[in-house]
Amino acid sequence: MGVKQFKGEALSWEVQGGIVELALHRQPCNELGSLSLLELETFASALDGIEKEAHALVIYSTMKSGFCAGADLRELYERSQAMEKSDAARGVRDFLERIHRVLNRIDAAPLTTIAAVHGVTFGGGFELALVCDLIIADKMARFCFPELRLGLIPGFGGIPRLKRDLGNAVVRDLLLTGRSFNATKAQQIGLVSQVVAEGEALRAARATAAQIGKFDRQTARTAKQFIKPIPQDELRREIDIFCELFSRPAVQAGLKKFVESTDAQPYLP
Amino acid sequence: METAERTLEEILALAAAHFKVPREKLSPDEDFFKALGIDSLQTLDLLTKLENHFRVELPDYELQGVTDFRTLAAKIQARL
Numbered sequence: 273m274g275v276k277q278f279k280g281e282a283l284s285w286e287v288q289g290g291i292v293e294l295a296l297h298r299q300p301c302n303e304l305g306s307l308s309l310l311e312l313e314t315f316a317s318a319l320d321g322i323e324k325e326a327h328a329l330v331i332y333s334t335m336k337s338g339f340c341a342g343a344d345l346r347e348l349y350e351r352s353q354a355m356e357k358s359d360a361a362r363g364v365r366d367f368l369e370r371i372h373r374v375l376n377r378i379d380a381a382p383l384t385t386i387a388a389v390h391g392v393t394f395g396g397g398f399e400l401a402l403v404c405d406l407i408i409a410d411k412m413a414r415f416c417f418p419e420l421r422l423g424l425i426p427g428f429g430g431i432p433r434l435k436r437d438l439g440n441a442v443v444r445d446l447l448l449t450g451r452s453f454n455a456t457k458a459q460q461i462g463l464v465s466q467v468v469a470e471g472e473a474l475r476a477a478r479a480t481a482a483q484i485g486k487f488d489r490q491t492a493r494t495a496k497q498f499i500k501p502i503p504q505d506e507l508r509r510e511i512d513i514f515c516e517l518f519s520r521p522a523v524q525a526g527l528k529k530f531v532e533s534t535d536a537q538p539y540l541p
Numbered sequence: 542m543e544t545a546e547r548t549l550e551e552i553l554a555l556a557a558a559h560f561k562v563p564r565e566k567l568s569p570d571e572d573f574f575k576a577l578g579i580d581s582l583q584t585l586d587l588l589t590k591l592e593n594h595f596r597v598e599l600p601d602y603e604l605q606g607v608t609d610f611r612t613l614a615a616k617i618q619a620r621l
């Protein structure tokens with residue numbers, strides 16, 4: 273049975289006119305921690321029913337600063353500090369497996385999925401956008417995998433999904449430099465399908481979703497399954513590599529520096 | 542080809558307009574974090590504005606240690 277409407281603390285959704293709109297609204301920039309994960313799991317559970325009534329999913333953010341700044345590093349650091357090392361490692365693996373289940377579910381959804389992004393779309397936020405079939409960005413959107421700055425790699429499926437969509441040279445550039453790039457560049461490399469004026473991403477996504485609704489759903493589902501494989505083995509391997517790296521002292525030092533920074537520039541490399 | 546001075550002036554004007562600060566309150570050599578009252582997330586917004594305006598790509602690691610408009614302008618100028 274689908275849940276057509278939900279209002280949570282970190283996110284909400286509504287099904288109207290065959291389109292599911294999933295709004296992210298956790299201050300300050302939709303950082304993905306335990307609360308967001310729980311509510312994303314609620315959404316993933318509701319998808320079975322929602323999919324019978326909808327043809328498209330639009331994911332967007334109501335936060336001014338951007339789509340999603342990534343994992344909740346503050347929560348990650350504080351929780352890992354409060355535990356024995358082995359418990360922290362187990363906790364991280366559990367979190368990753370749970371978020372992968374959610375993102376894999378959205379990735380494989382028979383709906384056509386659209387991420388309408390603006391501002392900061394970093395780390396886990398970038399990974400959330402990458403599970404979608406299309407990314408529509410306003411011209412102030414900025415994309416980044418900053419994980420290397422913390423001694424980590426993306427852990428929410430970013431590497432296998434980026435490899436699925438882009439050439440290896442671009443993937444290496446993003447991962448190894450940790451630099452951010454804007455929507456124009458994202459479109460040039462084939463990541464973003466449309467770049468629109470500031471504040472217009474959701475409107476453009478709705479128009480695109482309405483267009484998609486004109487086509488036969490079974491055909492669209494079949495086409496999507498054919499052209500969008502889920503890189504299962506690589507996704508599992510990414511979790512293993514992330515967990516191996518997380519145990520290193522350099523990571524704790526990097527997290528501590530980020531969380532305790534009074535620097536004006538913690539989001540800059 | 543933009544001159545360095547013109548680039549600097551355009552950056553000051555863009556920053557003032559985007560962050561709604563009077564242009565006359567900004568000077569080329571002052572700390573733009575303080576002058577604009579912005580944090581690093583907002584600095585990325587400024588970077589995007591500048592990249593779009595000048596049609597350049599400026600890796601954000603080139604902003605490491607950059608805190609004044611004049612140095613920022615030199616970084617942009619080097620990409621024109």
